[in-house]
Amino acid sequence: MESDVKVEQPPKKDEDDNPDRVHVSIEPDKEVVSEAGPLTNGEVDVTQAVYREGKNLILNVSNRAITSFPEGVTNYDSLNTLVLSNNQLTELPNEIGQFPHLETLILSHNKIRTVNRAVYLNYELRLLDISENEISVISPDISSLTKLQELVANSNHIEELPPRIGEMEELSLLVLSDNQIRKIPDSIQKLRNLKVLALERNALEYLNPEVCKIEELVRLGLSGNHIANLPREVENFVALESFI
Numbered sequence: 001m002e003s004d005v006k007v008e009q010p011p012k013k014d015e016d017d018n019p020d021r022v023h024v025s026i027e028p029d030k031e032v033v034s035e036a037g038p039l040t041n042g043e044v045d046v047t048q049a050v051y052r053e054g055k056n057l058i059l060n061v062s063n064r065a066i067t068s069f070p071e072g073v074t075n076y077d078s079l080n081t082l083v084l085s086n087n088q089l090t091e092l093p094n095e096i097g098q099f100p101h102l103e104t105l106i107l108s109h110n111k112i113r114t115v116n117r118a119v120y121l122n123y124e125l126r127l128l129d130i131s132e133n134e135i136s137v138i139s140p141d142i143s144s145l146t147k148l149q150e151l152v153a154n155s156n157h158i159e160e161l162p163p164r165i166g167e168m169e170e171l172s173l174l175v176l177s178d179n180q181i182r183k184i185p186d187s188i189q190k191l192r193n194l195k196v197l198a199l200e201r202n203a204l205e206y207l208n209p210e211v212c213k214i215e216e217l218v219r220l221g222l223s224g225n226h227i228a229n230l231p232r233e234v235e236n237f238v239a240l241e242s243f244i
Contacts, residue, residue, distance in 0.1 A: 138158060151171060
C-alpha cells in the first residue's frame, strides 16, 4: 500500500553537518477525518491530526510536545500510518500494538529508552522509524515484523543487533548510523533483499564478511568506525554502487 511517507535527507544541525543522515518525513495533512471524534492530550488539541489520502488513514501527531500517548488514538483501529515524531515521549503504552492495519510507525526525535514489545504486534508494519531516541537495545521480538521493509534506527545508543534480525527477510533499508554497534551478527547475510545498510559512526573494528554475501546491497556506509582493513570478500559485491 502506497503512502505519503518518504525517506529523505534531514536539514543540517549545528552540531552535526553529516550529509548522510537519514530521517523520515510525512507530507502535510490532507482530507481530515472526524468520525471518531476529537482527540485531545492534555492541552493539546489534535482534532485535525487524522486524515485520509487515498485509501490510507493517517494520524500525524508530530511536533506537539506531548509527553504521553494521546488518548483516543486507539479509536482509529484502521490506521495505516501513525506519526508521533518530534515530541517528548519517554515510553509507549501497550495500546501501541492495537493497530492491525498499521504499515508505517514513526517515533523519531523523542526520548524513548525502550521500545514496548507491543510495537512488534503490528505485523503489517512496512516502515518503522525509531531514530533520534535514547534506545540501547533492539529486542529479538522485532523479528516478528516479517513484512518490515525499512528500519530506521540511527542516532540512538544501540550496541548490538539481535541475531534474529536475519529473519526479517523483506528488509531493504537498514539505517543504524550514529550508534555504538561493535559487531554485526552472522545472520545479516540472510537479508537477501537489503539494498541500503548504513553503519556510519559506530564502534565497528572489523566488517563481518557475512555482509559481503548480501547480493542486492547497493549502498554500504562504514565511515566513522575503527575498521583498519576490509575482508577480501568485499570483492563479492555485485550490485554495490556506493561504499563510504
